Amino acid sequence: MTLAERLRHETRDLHEQTEALLYTEPLRTGTLTPEQYRHLLQVHWVFHHALEAAIDRNPDFFQSYRPDDRRKTPWLESDLAALGVPLPDSIPDLFAHWSPVELLGAAYVGEGSMLGGKVVMHYLQQSLELQPLLPNARFYRGYGSETVEKWKAFNAILAGQVESDQDNIVEAAHRTFRAYHTIFRQAQSQNQALV
Template sequence: MNDLLTRLREETRPQHEAAEALFYTEDLRSGTLSVAQYLHLMQTHLVFHRALENALADVAGYPLEERLKTAWLLADLDAAGEAPSEEIPEELNTWSDTALLGAAYVAEGSMLGGQVIRKWLSAHPELGELAGNSRFYEGYGSETGSLWKQFRTYLSDRGTGVEDEIVDGAQKAFGVYMEVFRRSTAVA
């Protein structure tokens, strides 16, 4: 398990850093994220997670029900009075189950970072309660650590002999995530 997780962490680092740079991380950290940028992020997350959840629904044994994020994003957009994007990228539907496990690694890893982002957002005066109460960035709350450990075990159990394909799926998933961000309306 540690070898696969180490590989995933190390071999997706360039994509992870590129996504962080693209997804307004400096504005998040500095307290200058605008409402428009926040909504752009939420729409991006919605499109990616909805597409991934649709694709993962066909992966035998994947614990999807306890890891759904689309409803959280819809609730956050509704609270902001923002209509949700209807886009659903189809490319994930063509991926193998093993490659989708790499994409799931990206989604589950984002829940770890989401709690840090929620703290940053709650300090944004312009965003106020809108972002500070984000259901998506709350993620799994106090269950985050235990659900991450469960996911690592699940990935380990299914990753033996297919590590390369899982890592490749994670790298490509970051690419899809960034492409979704770029395709949606750019925000200044």
């Protein structure tokens, strides 16, 4: 099995758990509230802010990843500003001690999450309450027509990794999905504290 196949198979359960946690039920039924949408944007911002900073600390390893072409924080910042909400507390240490190879496992989760964006945007548009907020929404448009090309380029990076690093990358992807769950719960309790 290739590394990409291993990642897909071995994180499938975690993907499902993450979808379920991140409001898939209200999304699919068109009942996601603006409050939940804000929470999602905040969760993604905390994750991508920490990951982009960690990747930037390893420019040689991530040269072919082309970090500047894959930044999501500007999109998230523009979407949060449009909602008039402040950025949440960041977790700058989230990936502080991760090796470049482990960060590649985290990047797999970040890049893979772009594949679901089109579906999620479609669901968001089903919610009447959200419709007025969506015309300029950027994050869930993701890479748009470049999605396939960017995913292929990322998979080429995965294909170039040595066999002995594969377990490490897959394990890091597991840890990354779990980090998403932690961020989700932290951002939720921060929002509750604001109410």
